[in-house]
Amino acid sequence: MDRNCICENCEFRNIVFALLDEKDVQSLCDNKEELLFRKGEVIHHEGDKITYFKYLKSGLVKLYRKTTSGEEQVVTITKPFEFVSNISIFSEEKYGYSVAAVEDSVVCAIKLDFIKKIALENGAFAMGLLSKVSKVNEKIITQTLDIRQKNLVGRVAYILLYFSNEIYSTRIFDLPVSRKEIADFIGMSTANVIRTLSDFKKEGIIRIYGKTIEIVDVSRLEIMSRKG
Amino acid sequence: MDRNCICENCEFRNIVFALLDEKDVQSLCDNKEELLFRKGEVIHHEGDKITYFKYLKSGLVKLYRKTTSGEEQVVTITKPFEFVSNISIFSEEKYGYSVAAVEDSVVCAIKLDFIKKIALENGAFAMGLLSKVSKVNEKIITQTLDIRQKNLVGRVAYILLYFSNEIYSTRIFDLPVSRKEIADFIGMSTANVIRTLSDFKKEGIIRIYGKTIEIVDVSRLEIMSRKG
DNA sequence: CGCGGCTTTGATGTTCATCAAGTAAAGTGG
DNA sequence: CCACTTTACTTGATGAACATCAAAGCCGCG
Numbered sequence: 001m002d003r004n005c006i007c008e009n010c011e012f013r014n015i016v017f018a019l020l021d022e023k024d025v026q027s028l029c030d031n032k033e034e035l036l037f038r039k040g041e042v043i044h045h046e047g048d049k050i051t052y053f054k055y056l057k058s059g060l061v062k063l064y065r066k067t068t069s070g071e072e073q074v075v076t077i078t079k080p081f082e083f084v085s086n087i088s089i090f091s092e093e094k095y096g097y098s099v100a101a102v103e104d105s106v107v108c109a110i111k112l113d114f115i116k117k118i119a120l121e122n123g124a125f126a127m128g129l130l131s132k133v134s135k136v137n138e139k140i141i142t143q144t145l146d147i148r149q150k151n152l153v154g155r156v157a158y159i160l161l162y163f164s165n166e167i168y169s170t171r172i173f174d175l176p177v178s179r180k181e182i183a184d185f186i187g188m189s190t191a192n193v194i195r196t197l198s199d200f201k202k203e204g205i206i207r208i209y210g211k212t213i214e215i216v217d218v219s220r221l222e223i224m225s226r227k228g
Numbered sequence: 229m230d231r232n233c234i235c236e237n238c239e240f241r242n243i244v245f246a247l248l249d250e251k252d253v254q255s256l257c258d259n260k261e262e263l264l265f266r267k268g269e270v271i272h273h274e275g276d277k278i279t280y281f282k283y284l285k286s287g288l289v290k291l292y293r294k295t296t297s298g299e300e301q302v303v304t305i306t307k308p309f310e311f312v313s314n315i316s317i318f319s320e321e322k323y324g325y326s327v328a329a330v331e332d333s334v335v336c337a338i339k340l341d342f343i344k345k346i347a348l349e350n351g352a353f354a355m356g357l358l359s360k361v362s363k364v365n366e367k368i369i370t371q372t373l374d375i376r377q378k379n380l381v382g383r384v385a386y387i388l389l390y391f392s393n394e395i396y397s398t399r400i401f402d403l404p405v406s407r408k409e410i411a412d413f414i415g416m417s418t419a420n421v422i423r424t425l426s427d428f429k430k431e432g433i434i435r436i437y438g439k440t441i442e443i444v445d446v447s448r449l450e451i452m453s454r455k456g
Numbered sequence: 457c458g459c460g461g462c463t464t465t466g467a468t469g470t471t472c473a474t475c476a477a478g479t480a481a482a483g484t485g486g
Numbered sequence: 487c488c489a490c491t492t493t494a495c496t497t498g499a500t501g502a503a504c505a506t507c508a509a510a511g512c513c514g515c516g
Contacts, residue, residue: 065373069377071377088363091362096366120351123350123351124348126351127354131319133362134317135320138324141365141368145372148376149297179495188473210495226296406462419464422463422464426465
């Protein structure tokens with residue numbers, strides 16, 4: 001029982017597992033699996049039964065769903081230590097959204113029953129979960145509403161700033177998704193996303209080398225993001 | 229201590245307060261306030277400090293926020309027993325959204341600290357909250373994504389079906405909001421919302437008597453809602 | 457009964473999707 | 487490693503969808 005548990009030092013512990021005692025962290029460790037997904041691989045499909053509490057340890061994933069007309073609608077793209085087994089994990093039987101890796105990703109999966117059992121016994125832990133779930137959902141809602149209020153130019157600018165500020169924290173980065181995926185994310189046509197990126201390039205706001213984007217003029221991009 | 233507590237029979241008890249014992253329900257009763265808001269009155273503004281756990285007992289409310297360009301963006305319109313002190317109540321200090329009554333409404337308000345205290349001691353109760361919060365958030369996300377994927381005609385059809393099916397459960401009802409508010413909800417211009425309603429009327433899909441709407445041909449409306 | 461806000465309709469212009477055709481890039485199999 | 491195939495990207499031209507503007511009708515309220 002005194003063997004080492006790597007969960008003890010997991011960064012995620014401070015986010016929702018801070019309030020577990022040693023015994024619980026130990027059995028957490030026994031109940032978890034770490035899974036590697038390569039770029040492009042699907043972590044789960046919408047409609048799959050929810051049996052695991054999953055979160056992203058490293059990499060990058062996209063949440064998406066199929067629309068009635070068969071196209072793909074990207075809900076959000078999210079980085080480590082946000083839930084992956086979004087959104088409905090504590091309210092539904094089945095996933096409402098698919099999740100796929102857009103970069104090589106490591107997912108930590110814990111049996112949902114186990115999480116629920118601990119939460120029932122430990123109100124503080126349950127409240128930690130509640131707070132985290134709220135935060136994640138709130139982010140998605142805010143982002144979706146933010147995007148909705150903008151026009152084409154504003155949306156493309158927003159996405160570039162999102163990757164730069166929220167995901168990579170750097171002015172130069174590799175786009176982890178295709179132009180089409182960006183289009184599915186912001187609800188515009190692929191051709192117009194590309195056109196807008198070209199326009200930004202012509203105006204000297206960004207530089208493009210294939211998948212690599214460099215933001216040259218952050219403040220102008222911010223202005224464009226604030227509506228159009 | 230054996231005086232009657234009306235909370236005991238409140239319909240909301242079965243939704244999240246089912247797992248409280250008598251003592252807790254009693255002190256819940258002592259800690260709550262019921263507030264009446266007239267149509268048009270604001271229940272709280274975005275940016276206000278969150279101190280109460282609030283839910284709608286009767287009536288109808290809209291969640292909304294101001295966009296950067298100063299317009300109003302309606303997040304959702306929600307009926308009794310959904311949270312009003314949405315969305316960030318367990319994760320933020322301040323409201324991210326305003327809430328206003330669109331019909332005369334009764335709101336039950338309980339000190340948030342009190343709710344948190346109970347949740348910390350009672351994991352089952354906390355899990356009930358978690359489940360309910362997830363469900364409410366999920367609904368908002370799904371609705372926002374559903375609206376986003378539709379065109380003008382589809383959005384107007386969707387809203388009519390939403391009021392008819394989700395809110396009023398009847399084919400003939402009084403619109404609780406102005407045309408402009410519908411426009412702010414579905415992200416289209418007021419003029420085009422009106423035009424589309426007129427078109428539906430001309431085609432015999434609905435009948436309009438001022439604020440009163442009668443849905444004549446549900447199935448055609450459903451077809452229009454499924455994309456355009 | 458007159459004023460202001462909500463509603464309606466038409467005309468005009470902008471924004472954006474779609475289509476098409478071509479180029480670059482990235483797999484695939486020999 | 488090269489030829490081949492496929493998939494992603496790019497750009498222009500066209501038309502559809504939608505916003506905006508303006509003018510008029512309606513309705514409630516003081």
